[in-house]
Amino acid sequence: MSIIDIAREYWRPLLDGFWLTCQLALATTAVGTAVGLLTAVARLSRWRVLRGLMTAYIAVFRGTPPLLQLFIVYFSLAQWGLVIPGFTAAVLALGLYAGAYTAEIFRAGIQAIPHGQVEAANSIAMTKTQVYRHVILPQAVRIIIPPMTNQVIFNLKATSLVVTIAIPDLMYVAYNGAAYTFRSAEFYTLAGILYFSAALAIGQVAKYAEERLDPATRKRRRAAKVSEPALASGFGGPAT
Amino acid sequence: MQLAGEPNAPNPGAATDSPIVTITQVNKWFGDNHVLKDVSLAVTPGTVMTIVGPSGSGKTTLLRCTNGLEQFQSGTIDVVDTRIRGRPVGTHASRQEESALLALRRQAAIVFQSLNLFPHMNAIQNITIGPIRVLERPKAEAEAEASQLLARVGLGGREGSYPSELSGGEQQRVAIARALAMKPKLLLLDEITSALDAELVAEVLDVVEQLADSGHTMMIVTHELQFAREVADIVVVMDQGRIIELGPAETVLVNPKTERTQRFIARLKRGGFTGEPVVQRSAVVEAEQ
Numbered sequence: 106m107s108i109i110d111i112a113r114e115y116w117r118p119l120l121d122g123f124w125l126t127c128q129l130a131l132a133t134t135a136v137g138t139a140v141g142l143l144t145a146v147a148r149l150s151r152w153r154v155l156r157g158l159m160t161a162y163i164a165v166f167r168g169t170p171p172l173l174q175l176f177i178v179y180f181s182l183a184q185w186g187l188v189i190p191g192f193t194a195a196v197l198a199l200g201l202y203a204g205a206y207t208a209e210i211f212r213a214g215i216q217a218i219p220h221g222q223v224e225a226a227n228s229i230a231m232t233k234t235q236v237y238r239h240v241i242l243p244q245a246v247r248i249i250i251p252p253m254t255n256q257v258i259f260n261l262k263a264t265s266l267v268v269t270i271a272i273p274d275l276m277y278v279a280y281n282g283a284a285y286t287f288r289s290a291e292f293y294t295l296a297g298i299l300y301f302s303a304a305l306a307i308g309q310v311a312k313y314a315e316e317r318l319d320p321a322t323r324k325r326r327r328a329a330k331v332s333e334p335a336l337a338s339g340f341g342g343p344a345t
Numbered sequence: 346m347q348l349a350g351e352p353n354a355p356n357p358g359a360a361t362d363s364p365i366v367t368i369t370q371v372n373k374w375f376g377d378n379h380v381l382k383d384v385s386l387a388v389t390p391g392t393v394m395t396i397v398g399p400s401g402s403g404k405t406t407l408l409r410c411t412n413g414l415e416q417f418q419s420g421t422i423d424v425v426d427t428r429i430r431g432r433p434v435g436t437h438a439s440r441q442e443e444s445a446l447l448a449l450r451r452q453a454a455i456v457f458q459s460l461n462l463f464p465h466m467n468a469i470q471n472i473t474i475g476p477i478r479v480l481e482r483p484k485a486e487a488e489a490e491a492s493q494l495l496a497r498v499g500l501g502g503r504e505g506s507y508p509s510e511l512s513g514g515e516q517q518r519v520a521i522a523r524a525l526a527m528k529p530k531l532l533l534l535d536e537i538t539s540a541l542d543a544e545l546v547a548e549v550l551d552v553v554e555q556l557a558d559s560g561h562t563m564m565i566v567t568h569e570l571q572f573a574r575e576v577a578d579i580v581v582v583m584d585q586g587r588i589i590e591l592g593p594a595e596t597v598l599v600n601p602k603t604e605r606t607q608r609f610i611a612r613l614k615r616g617g618f619t620g621e622p623v624v625q626r627s628a629v630v631e632a633e634q
Contacts, residue, residue, distance in 0.1 A: 151437060224414055225461035225520075229475035229527055230450035239474060243465050318465075 111291040115282055122278030123299045129195060129264040129274060130303070134257050136200025141207025146237070148212055159208070166205035172266050174198045179270045195267045203260050210252045214245035247318045254311035258304045265300075275299055362390045364423075365531050365562045366411060366453070371420035371431065373406060380406050381417060382586040388531070388564060388579075393557045395565045395573035395594075398583035399609060404566045405458075407583070408535050411564065412455040413446040424452045425530050451479070454524035455533040458540050460516040462508040468495060468519050469504040472526045480527070487526070494522040498552045514545030518552055525556075532556065534565045550576075570613050574598045582606045 112119070148159045166174065179194040189197065218241050226236040265276035279296035283289035364387040373381040380403045388394050396404040409415040411422055419431040427449040429442070438446065462471050472491035476482045495501055498518040508516050517537055524532060534553065538546040550572050557563065557576045567573050573580060573594070580597040582590040582605075590597050590606045601607050 219461075221457065221459050221461040222463065225457065225463065227414060228412055228450060228455045228457075229523065230447050230479045231475070232447065235478055239478060240463055244463075247465070 108291040108294060111282075111286070111288055112295055115278075115292075115295075118278050118282070119275070119295060119299070122273055122275035122296075123303075125273060126261070126264050126275040126300075127303065129192070129199070129267065129272075130257075130261040132196040133199040133203055133260045133264060136196055137203025137207045137256070137260060138253075140201060140204030141211050144204060144208035145211035145215060148208065149215065163205045163208055166202050171199060171202045171263055172269065174202055175266055175270065191267070191270050191272045195264070195270065195272055199260065199263050199266070202263070203256065206259075207253070207256055210249050210256060211245065213252075214249035215241055217248050218244050247315070250311055250315045250318070254308060257307050257311075261303055261307065262300065364389050365392075365425060366564070367421075367423040368407070368411065369421045369423075371407070371410060371417050371422060373403075373410065373415065373417040373431075374434065380586050381410070384420070384583075384586075384588055386581065386588065386591065388562060390530075390562055391560045392578045393561075393563045393565065393576055394579045394581060395567055395577040396581045396583060397567065397570060397573050397598075397609075398589075399612075401585075402583040403586040404581075404583045405535055408455065408533050408564060408566050411531075412453050412533055413449050414455070422449075424449050427452060451527060452529055453531040453533055454527050454529035455535060456517070456520050456524050456537050458536040460508070460513060460520060460540060462511075462516050462520055462523070464508050467505050467507050468500065468511070468522075471508070471519055472523045475523065475527045491522065491526055494525055495519070497525075497555075498522050499548065512545060513541045514548045517541065517545075517549045521549075521552055521556075530562065532561050532563045534563060534567070536566050536568065539568060570598065570610070582609065584609070 144159045144162065147155050148163075150156060175195065175198040178189060178198040179191065182189060182194075222240055222244070223236055226240040231239070264274060267274050268276040268280055271277070275296050279292040282292040286292070367387045369385050371381050371384045372379070384403070384407060386394075396407065398404050406415055410417045411424070413429055416434070417431045418433060421428055421430050427445055429445055429449055432438070432442075463474070466474065469488055469491050472494060473484070473487040476487040476490070477484055492501070492504060495503060498521055500515060500518055500522075503511070503515070503519075506515075508519070511519065521534075521537075537553075538549050541549065546569070550569065553563075553565070553572075554576055565573070565576070575594075577594040579591065580594045581588055582597060582601070582603075584605050589603050590601060596602075597606065598610065601610060
């Protein structure tokens with residue numbers, strides 16, 4: 106029995122598991138990004154207590170293993186009377202874990218924007234929220250795409266920890282398949298291929314996003330769209 | 346109806362109007378450094394005031410205070426009907442003061458020495474972001490006005506250009522258009538040619554002269570004495586945080602009263618300032634085209 110035979114016989118549960126893994130990765134990334142952004146902004150706020158709380162959150166969640174965090178959310182909270190369903194517990198724990206790292210990515214991105222940009226935005230009377238929304242974040246996003254790509258792939262892989270709380274994700278299906286059929290090489294190779302292709306897809310999306318947000322590419326696309334000789338002003342026109 | 350290009354064309358006979366900006370007894374410290382000392386002045390509508398002085402004299406700081414970008418510790422600054430007050434170092438603005446700051450910035454627009462265009466927006470987006478988001482004006486209207494403003498600063502047709510595709514002088518002209526789009530009552534120009542290559546200075550100063558001619562009220566910090574003299578109604582000389590001379594351009598720059606101003610001008614004369622009008626500034630721009 107070859108790996109092809111295993112794939113043919115077990116593709117259904119494997120794909121079901123993979124789908125659940127994708128859902129977990131998406132939800133974790135959504136929670137992690139939202140928490141990360143809020144934390145980053147809060148850390149740059151002028152309220153010292155808020156800054157302190159956020160710094161503590163990052164230290165704790167970055168400084169302890171994600172598996173331990175998952176167990177505390179799923180098992181320990183239940184012991185204290187707070188029962189959280191598996192999927193929710195997983196998204197909560199892994200999302201908060203991801204948030205701690207994502208916050209630092211956002212903070213680095215935000216702080217990389219020159220102060221002159223903020224002053225220029227202030228000078229046209231933008232409110233703080235408008236400055237973030239229209240000036241800082243659009244520029245920060247471009248900077249943080251590479252580290253965010255790493256983080257999303259990291260989030261995807263971290264979902265495999267949920268095997269320990271019996272959520273039937275890809276890792277769980279592969280583990281069970283291997284245990285029942287004694288074909289661990291085939292099952293884990295297939296799972297590996299699926300994880301890897303998802304990571305590859307994330308990388309491609311990031312590459313596309315990075316190109317799209319690059320003003321130089323935008324300019325080329327625009328030039329391609331405009332058929333008439335470009336805006337008559339001496340510069341930038343096509344050399345004919 | 347007002348044209349976009351003429352946001353505050355002066356009323357005939359408006360010269361006796363109350364001042365656009367009144368700065369009263371402003372003091373500011375950077376740490377132990379007392380950078381503005383009891384500075385007071387007023388600018389009436391349609392007046393072009395240039396502020397000159399050696400580096401570190403406080404002229405840029407004064408301009409930044411007038412736009413609320415710098416806190417000051419005592420005194421008041423009134424722009425049209427909005428007042429901001431000095432407050433101690435380390436204190437934060439109250440909610441009320443924050444909104445006064447926003448109101449003030451709608452009246453007084455500043456253009457910076459460093460070319461602070463938003464790099465992720467093209468020229469038209471840079472100009473319209475304020476009108477659309479802050480003044481909440483319809484997009485089509487704001488864009489039509491922005492196009493007119495671009496034409497006015499000599500950049501008609503460059504609506505879609507990103508800052509990275511513009512020269513320093515062109516970027517600075519877009520920045521001027523961005524400030525004008527807010528229809529400010531007061532335009533603050535902070536050494537706007539200091540970061541430019543010499544051959545790009547003229548095209549920017551041309552635009553400023555044209556704004557002066559069309560009646561904009563401006564406070565201009567500059568190192569270009571020649572230009573300061575040509576464009577200004579009033580010249581202010583600052584030194585070590587104080588106003589040491591204030592008066593009509595001819596009086597202050599050609600026949601200065603104080604010895605310090607004389608020394609300051611003498612130093613600059615060695616750098617080429619003659620006190621004589623410049624010959625056809627635009628010749629440079631024309632030659633380029």
